[in-house]
Amino acid sequence: xxxxxxxxxxxxxxxxxxxxxxxxxxxxxxxxxxxxxxxxxxxxxxxxxxxxxxxxxxxxxxxxxxxxxxxxxxxxxxxxxxxxxxxxxxxxxxxxxxxxxxxxxxxxxxxxxxxxxxxxxxxxxxxxxxxxxxxxxxxxxxxxxxxxxxxxxxxxxxxxxxxxxxxxxxxxxxxxxxxxxxxxxxxxxxxxxxxxxxxxxxxxxxxxxxxxxxxxxxxxxxxxxxxxxxxxxxxxxxxxxxxxxxxxxxxxxxxxxxxxxxxxxxxxxxxxxxxxxxxxxxxxxxxxxxxxxxxxxxxxxxxxxxxxxxxxxxxxxxxxxxxxxxxxxxxxxxxxxxxxxxxxxxxxxxxxxxxxxxxxxxxxxxxxxxxxxxxxxxxxxxxxxxxxxxxxxxxxxxxxxxxxxxxxxxxxxxxxxxxxxxxxxxxxxxxxxxxxxxxxxxxxxxxxxxxxxxxxxxxxxxxxxxxxxxxxxxxxxxxxxxxxxxxxxxxxxxxxxxxx
Amino acid sequence: xxxxxxxxxxxxxxxxxxxxxxxxxxxxxxxxxxxxxxxxxxxxxxxxxxxxxxxxxxxxxxxxxxxxxxxxxxxxxxxxxxxxxxxxxxxxxxxxxxxxxxxxxxxxxxxxxxxxxxxxxxxxxxxxxxxxxxxxxxxxxxxxxxxxxxx
Amino acid sequence: xxxxxxxxxxxxxxxxxxxxxxxxxxxxxxxxxxxxxxxxxxxxxxxxxxxxxxxxxxxxxxxxxxxxxxxxxxxxxxxxxxxxxxxxxxxxxxxxxxxxxxxxxxxxxxxxxxxxxxxxxxxxxxxxxxxxxxxxxxxxxxxxxxxxxxxxxxxxxxxxxxxxxxxxxxxxxxxxxxxxxxxxxxxxxxxxxxxxxxxxxxxxxxxxxxxxxxxxxxxxxxxxxxxxxxxxxxxxxxxxxxxxxxxxxxxxxxxxxxxxxxxxxxxxxxxxxxxxxxxxxxxxxxxxxxxxxxxxxxxxxxxxxxxxxxxxxxxxxxxxxxxxxxxxxx
Numbered sequence: 001x002x003x004x005x006x007x008x009x010x011x012x013x014x015x016x017x018x019x020x021x022x023x024x025x026x027x028x029x030x031x032x033x034x035x036x037x038x039x040x041x042x043x044x045x046x047x048x049x050x051x052x053x054x055x056x057x058x059x060x061x062x063x064x065x066x067x068x069x070x071x072x073x074x075x076x077x078x079x080x081x082x083x084x085x086x087x088x089x090x091x092x093x094x095x096x097x098x099x100x101x102x103x104x105x106x107x108x109x110x111x112x113x114x115x116x117x118x119x120x121x122x123x124x125x126x127x128x129x130x131x132x133x134x135x136x137x138x139x140x141x142x143x144x145x146x147x148x149x150x151x152x153x154x155x156x157x158x159x160x161x162x163x164x165x166x167x168x169x170x171x172x173x174x175x176x177x178x179x180x181x182x183x184x185x186x187x188x189x190x191x192x193x194x195x196x197x198x199x200x201x202x203x204x205x206x207x208x209x210x211x212x213x214x215x216x217x218x219x220x221x222x223x224x225x226x227x228x229x230x231x232x233x234x235x236x237x238x239x240x241x242x243x244x245x246x247x248x249x250x251x252x253x254x255x256x257x258x259x260x261x262x263x264x265x266x267x268x269x270x271x272x273x274x275x276x277x278x279x280x281x282x283x284x285x286x287x288x289x290x291x292x293x294x295x296x297x298x299x300x301x302x303x304x305x306x307x308x309x310x311x312x313x314x315x316x317x318x319x320x321x322x323x324x325x326x327x328x329x330x331x332x333x334x335x336x337x338x339x340x341x342x343x344x345x346x347x348x349x350x351x352x353x354x355x356x357x358x359x360x361x362x363x364x365x366x367x368x369x370x371x372x373x374x375x376x377x378x379x380x381x382x383x384x385x386x387x388x389x390x391x392x393x394x395x396x397x398x399x400x401x402x403x404x405x406x407x408x409x410x411x412x413x414x415x416x417x418x419x420x421x422x423x424x425x426x427x428x429x430x431x432x433x434x435x436x437x438x439x440x441x442x443x444x445x446x447x448x449x450x451x452x453x454x455x456x457x458x459x460x461x462x463x464x465x466x467x468x469x470x471x472x473x474x475x476x477x478x479x480x481x482x483x484x485x486x487x488x489x490x491x492x493x494x495x496x497x498x499x500x
Numbered sequence: 501x502x503x504x505x506x507x508x509x510x511x512x513x514x515x516x517x518x519x520x521x522x523x524x525x526x527x528x529x530x531x532x533x534x535x536x537x538x539x540x541x542x543x544x545x546x547x548x549x550x551x552x553x554x555x556x557x558x559x560x561x562x563x564x565x566x567x568x569x570x571x572x573x574x575x576x577x578x579x580x581x582x583x584x585x586x587x588x589x590x591x592x593x594x595x596x597x598x599x600x601x602x603x604x605x606x607x608x609x610x611x612x613x614x615x616x617x618x619x620x621x622x623x624x625x626x627x628x629x630x631x632x633x634x635x636x637x638x639x640x641x642x643x644x645x646x647x648x649x650x651x
Numbered sequence: 652x653x654x655x656x657x658x659x660x661x662x663x664x665x666x667x668x669x670x671x672x673x674x675x676x677x678x679x680x681x682x683x684x685x686x687x688x689x690x691x692x693x694x695x696x697x698x699x700x701x702x703x704x705x706x707x708x709x710x711x712x713x714x715x716x717x718x719x720x721x722x723x724x725x726x727x728x729x730x731x732x733x734x735x736x737x738x739x740x741x742x743x744x745x746x747x748x749x750x751x752x753x754x755x756x757x758x759x760x761x762x763x764x765x766x767x768x769x770x771x772x773x774x775x776x777x778x779x780x781x782x783x784x785x786x787x788x789x790x791x792x793x794x795x796x797x798x799x800x801x802x803x804x805x806x807x808x809x810x811x812x813x814x815x816x817x818x819x820x821x822x823x824x825x826x827x828x829x830x831x832x833x834x835x836x837x838x839x840x841x842x843x844x845x846x847x848x849x850x851x852x853x854x855x856x857x858x859x860x861x862x863x864x865x866x867x868x869x870x871x872x873x874x875x876x877x878x879x880x881x882x883x884x885x886x887x888x889x890x891x892x893x894x895x896x897x898x899x900x901x902x903x904x905x906x907x908x909x910x911x912x913x914x915x916x917x918x919x920x921x922x923x924x925x926x927x928x929x930x931x932x933x934x935x936x937x938x939x940x941x942x943x944x945x946x947x948x949x950x951x952x953x954x955x956x957x958x959x960x961x962x963x964x965x966x967x968x969x970x971x972x973x974x975x976x977x978x979x980x981x
Contacts, residue, residue, distance in 0.1 A: 034639075037634070040635075040639065040641075043696075043697065044697055045639070047696075047697025047702065047724075048639070048640060048697065050697075050703060050706060141853070141854045142854070144851065144854065144856050145851075145856065166509070166558075166561075168554065168557055168558055168561065169509070169512060169558055171554055172512075172516045172551065172554040172555060172558055175516075175547060175550055175551045175554060176516065176519060176551065178547055179519065179523055179544070179547060179548075179551070182543070182544055182547075185728075185729075185818070186540040187817075187818065187841055187842070187843050188538075188540070188818070188840075188841055189531070189539065189540045189818065190818035190819050190841075190978075190980045191530060191531070191540040191980075193526075193527070193530060193540055193544060194523070194526055194527075194544075199727065199728050199731070199732060199735075199766070200727060200728075200732070202727065202728040202729075202731075203726070203727050203728060217581060217582075217585065220577075220581055221577045221578045221581050221582075221611075224576075224577030224581065224611050224612050225572075225573075225574035225576070225577045225578070226574075322850075322853070322875075323869045323870065323873075324846050324849065324850045324853075325846050326846075328696075331846065332697075335699075335703055338703075338865065338945045338946065340945075341941075341945055388614075389612075390609075390612045390614040390615055390616075390619075391619065391623055393608070393611075393612070394605050394608055394609060394620070394623050394624075394627065395623075395627060397581065397584060397585065397604060397605075397608050398588075398601055398604055398605060398627050398631060400585070401585055401588040401589075401592075401600070401604055402588075402597075402601075402631055402635055402643075405588070405589075405592055405643075406635065406641050406643070408696075408724065408725065408726055408727065409642065409643075409723060409724065409725055410725070410727075411589040411590070411592060411593060412589075414585060414586075414588055414589035414592070415585075415586060415589045417585055418582045418585040418586050418589075421581065421582055421585065422578065422582055425578055426515075429508075429570045429571060429573065430508050430509075430511055430512040430515065430570060431508040431509070431512065431568065432512055448543045449843065451538075451543070452538045452543075453840055453842075455535065455536055455537075455538065456536070456537065456812075456838065456840050457812065457840065457856055457857070459536065459809075460534075460535060460536025460537070462535070642690070642721040642722070642723050
């Protein structure tokens with residue numbers, strides 16, 4: 001324990017030097033900016049800043065880049081709540097209830113809860129990174145292909161809960177998403193699937209064009225066609241701060257989200273992706289009145305926002321302890337370390353303690369800075385909603401287009417966004433919800449990859465999924481969740497059948 | 501006939517069946533492999549059958565559960581919004597950032613009946629300025645601001 | 652007759668004027684080259700080795716050419732889309748690309764159909780760096796050398812599983828080449844990228860992987876995995892005690908990943924020479940050299956014609972390996 005304090009002391013001494021504070025502030029500010037702008041995300045930003053880091057001290061460079069990463073997590077939820085634009089997979093879930101809150105004039109409360117929940121999660125996760133990195137990494141290393149497949153299965157069942165309408169339609173949307181996820185080059189054989197001979201599709205459909213089209217563009221079209229949908233948005237701005245009841249509802253949700261996110265974040269290979277979805281599922285399942293979800297339930301913002309921030313922090317664990325990047329941002333951080341002449345990996349903690357602990361301390365400092373920056377900004381964001389919609393949608397469209405284009409400098413992807421905008425509008429008219437589709441899209445290719453790899457490695461023995469304890473436990477949990485989800489639905493149908 | 505078809509679940513179900521069938525017709529050409537050594541076709545073929553079955557269930561459900569209409573379809577917004585996004589795709593590489601933003605904004609403005617010409621012109625100018633400043637000047641994206649003549 | 656004659660004169664005059672005009676404008680253009688920003692197209696996403704190298708190079712080139720050299724990431728299709736973009740660009744020196752062994756030689760050799768042929772549609776400018784692959788085995792495996800591994804695999808056929816960091820890249824083809832040359836019976840499981848493959852190598856799910864020096868160094872230094880050999884033609888300065896494949900007894904198992912700058916075919920010789928000269932100088936800059944060390948790479952500068960020969964040679968070699976192993980992609 002004393003060692004921990006000594007380590008954290010060393011870390012804070014590094015993180016709180018004026019120079020490093022400036023790097024941290026610059027990082028979180030830039031991160032917030034690119035997070036708010038749809039499309040261009042932390043990956044592109046960090047990549048563009050890499051050459052600049054040549055000339056910085058290693059610790060300052062890493063603090064700045066880390067700041068961009070979690071700053072973007074904060075910023076991403078802002079556009080999700082205000083205009084239904086998920087710039088990253090982690091903010092898809094925030095769209096569901098956050099945007100509904102904004103439409104009810106509670107954008108301020110949603111933004112504040114998102115910021116405070118993220119701060120809380122960031123604080124807890126920082127301590128977890130400091131205290132439990134070594135044991136957690138042992139656990140994460142026991143995840144092989146079979147375990148990941150079981151985890152993804154669990155996540156897929158959870159996806160069904162995301163919908164608030166028809167269960168079977170939600171299941172069908174998940175499968176539709178799985179298909180979209182399979183478009184592209186098959187990892188195992190290198191064969192092209194569903195690419196229709198279009199070279200731009202060989203790496204698959206991009207997440208941003210898909211999410212931007214289904215959520216952002218489709219929402220604009222729906223709002224324009226049905227002006228009554230958005231009257232609420234423009235006229236009732238309401239309180240900026242959450243009410244006492246909001247706080248009471250959201251702090252336990254934040255706590256649960258933090259716990260879930262912290263754990264899932266340490267799993268390289270798709271764990272962190274699941275954190276916000278899992279947190280939303282949990283909140284909806286334990287709520288006394290699940291029907292509020294999808295209509296502006298504050299727990300549906302607090303839980304997932306806390307989870308994704310906690311996951312963002314703990315995803316540093318596999319990178320810092322093993323040198324294995326769990327996501328593209330971490331891969332870039334390793335690139336930055338390489339440029340600085342630091343070989344990432346387990347030896348960093350012992351050989352460069354000031355770097356390791358300085359970064360951990362800076363995460364906490366960065367989270368504090370984010371709350372200080374973001375709370376006053378809420379007023380400005382909410383005021384943006386007072387801009388007449390006939391002008392607001394023009395701006396949203398422009399930022400969508402540039403955002404999508406800037407990802408890969410690809411006009412094809414801009415066209416794809418328009419196509420998915422059309423599809424998304426059809427979905428709205430048909431009462432199909434896009435969130436389960438997106439989760440299926442994210443998980444589909446991973447699931448197939450892990451399934452096939454697990455069977456290859458077990459030489460075709462399918463019992464591998466039930467003989468490995470972690471895999472078995474996850475599959476049982478998935479079955480249990482499925483039963484919990486289906487039972488009330490069955491009962492409801494029966495009741496309504498009798499009533500007819 | 502029109503009333504009969506205008507049911508959310510029926511149309512959604514048919515959509516799922518159609519996508520499932522289309523996927524199957526593509527995926528059956530991919531090597532299926534065996535359960536041990538799954539080929540690229542194994543998972544897609546299985547999924548397409550499940551999707552078709554789900555589609556049938558959804559469509560059937562519309563016969564029992566109260567059928568909800570898909571509501572009024574208004575093409576104006578859809579057409580101009582999609583056209584504006586496509587215009588951006590066409591303009592950005594040849595015309596540069598400013599032309600693309602102005603084009604997108606002007607076309608998109610036709611999507612709303614409430615648009616006012618002067619306001620739209622002002623908005624286009626402001627957005628072009630903001631877009632150029634944020635993305636090209638501040639973030640340094642490799643997008644030209646102006647059209648490139650003679651190339 | 653006279654009318655024919657006057658028409659001929661008119662045509663000749665017109666032709667001469669046109670030739671003069673284009674000639675002078677071409678001269679003016681090359682004389683002032685470069686007078687606007689140059690695009691350096693990279694077929695990979697921002698942040699990878701190729702991108703990092705491109706950004707270091709572009710910083711130096713921007714100074715020496717006195718015009719911004721902008722890195723333009725056009726990822727897609729394992730780097731092929733970026734090369735295609737350069738192949739289709741005007742050969743005016745304002746669009747050049749940084750390619751790799753994968754998208755300039757290996758992929759073109761094993762694809763059934765490709766929108767470009769590197770030998771016809773591209774103008775090689777200069778090879779700039781090369782990175783050897785390292786053979787890594789999981790630390791739990793009781794082998795200390797390549798010979799041990801071959802012996803072990805022959806004693807227990809089918810037990811060893813190789814991982815590759817992707818399908819149709821240097822990691823995959825080196826594994827195929829090794830299996831062919833040694834005749835061992837071993838599985839091969841493709842992964843999406845180096846991190847996933849090394850992760851499974853560390854926890855023993857797979858036993859062998861060929862990965863590039865940059866990715867391998869930290870895990871070798873921390874003793875999480877064991878390195879057996881390098882695939883370069885000479886030992887690597889980063890782990891000098893490691894034998895080459897030839898020294899370890901598997902002659903011919905040689906593959907180095909490399910990076911090189913190229914332009915579209917038809918790029919005027921003056922511009923090729925100018926760019927080559929500037930690239931040569933840029934690669935000699937101390938910060939670029941330091942970066943190369945961090946990337947596990949060695950600076951290898953070749954003339955444009957040497958680079959072209961290299962591409963031709965490697966395409967033949969990998970075409971042979973791919974045909975023998977039965978790999979075709981489309």
